[in-house]
Amino acid sequence: MARPREFDEEAVVRAARERFWDAGYAATSMTDLSEATGVGKTSLYGAFGDKHALFMRIFDEYSTGAVKSAEAELDGSDAGAFERIRAYLLANASGSAGNPRGCLLARGTSELANADPEVAARAKCAYEGLSAVFARAVEGAQRAGDLDPSTDPRAVGDLILAVHRGTEALGRGGAEEPALRTLVETFLASLRSR
Template identity: 55%
Template sequence: MARPRTFDEAQVLRAVRDQFWNKGYAATSMDDLMKVTGLGKGSLYGAFGDKHQLFLRIFDTYCVNSVESVRQALEGPDAGALERLRRYLLGAATASAGPSRRGCLVARGTAELSGQGATDVTDRALTAFQGIEAHFARCLEQAQRHGDVAAGADPRKLAAMLLAVFRGLEALGRAGMDEASLRGMVETALEGLPVSARRRR
């Protein structure tokens, strides 16, 4: 009979996530993971598999949670959809200029592992980015119905542009760009959205 686990799985996975997030995949060893979790190698392997399987476990969860957080932030009635999108992107700009600047685990993991042919990581990342883009597009469709965005505009193309801005905020923030500049980028992108005749009047 297998011995019951004597550790808090959620707590262990949080410690593992933070280790990978702070130090990166390559710089994290099994010894590091044993140290931050307090578990022996046998316990880690038995519960989660090897280092790559453990990384995929926390990477999957992070991707799902990232998409869900966007959905929750943008969810609401047609009225105010554009303002919700604006608040979300400005919040991302502020966070990207924060003191920790450790960035997004999806972007960091993808950048590090894509060159090693880790398609299991890149496929998961692409699915997450497409999910975020879909929520942007849905919010823009709501803004169209409310009359804040021109009816003839393609919300999917606009969402793709905003996704590029959204992902660029992190890279520029980690490079040291200040908050005012990052927020200015968001405002400029939103001001460039095609407006409806009602808003032009």
Template identity: 50%
Template sequence: MGRPREFDEPTVVAAAQQAFWAHGYAGTSLSELTSATGLGKGSLYGAFGDKHALFVRAFDDYCTDAVAAVEADLTGDGPAYPRLVAHIRNAAESTIRDAERRGCFLAKGSAELAGQDEAVDQRIRAAFARLTELFTECISAAQREGDLDAALDPRRLAATMLATLRGIEALGKAGADAETLRAIAETTVALLPRA
């Protein structure tokens, strides 16, 4: 019988996630992972297999949390349109508060590994598909409630919204100032096709 683990797995994964987020997959060395997690190489590999498996686990956890945060913003009681508008504004404010300009780990992982790593590709596709679905559902609800133009395709508008929010994050990472990011959010809100 093996020895029981003497560490908290979610804490270790979260620490590894921070290292990968800061340095990227290729840029994160084994020594940085052992330093970040407090585990030796043998314990790290014994628990997670290898660097790639640990990255996939950390990336998957991030995607799950990111999608859950959007779901919390876009679903709930009350009218859908105000939830949609609040989410757009919150995305800009969150980007502004990112003083280290780390951006989104989902976007960073996509930029580095999309098209090269099937395990990461699957998680990227699943996350973006679910985000598109959440926006589509919220937009459809706002259309049913009479707040958005019912003639428009909610899925196309959802994809446009998602692209705009990804753009806000990218511009924030590149150093765009708060006034610019807020202006993009407000212009996006103003361009929503009202009923």
């Protein structure tokens, strides 16, 4: 009979996520993960498999959570759809300014997607999910009369995703909050003027 685990699995996953997020995948060893989690390497292997399997669990949970979080913030009545888009992008701009960590989804994608088909597929799924959430919000704003109904909601959803990801990348690179907020407001004004 297998012994019960002597650690809180979710706490270990959170600690491992923080380590991957801070250092990246390649710069994180199983020894690093053992030190970060307080769990021996043998136990980590037994519970999660190898480093890649643990990273994919973390990456998948984070990616799924990013889409669910966007849904929670953007879904709602048509009347408030444009303001929800605006608030979402401005909050991202504020959170991205001077934040060298950035988003784990973006970090993992940029580090691994070109060499790891599993990461690439998961990232693609997450980005498509985010774009679909943004497109639904655009459709709501169109029905409310806040955005031009002739624009393609899917194309605008992709643009919102690009601004969201671009704002974060600029923040990681040292862009300050006022500049990022101006970028967002300029983008949103361009949507209204179409």
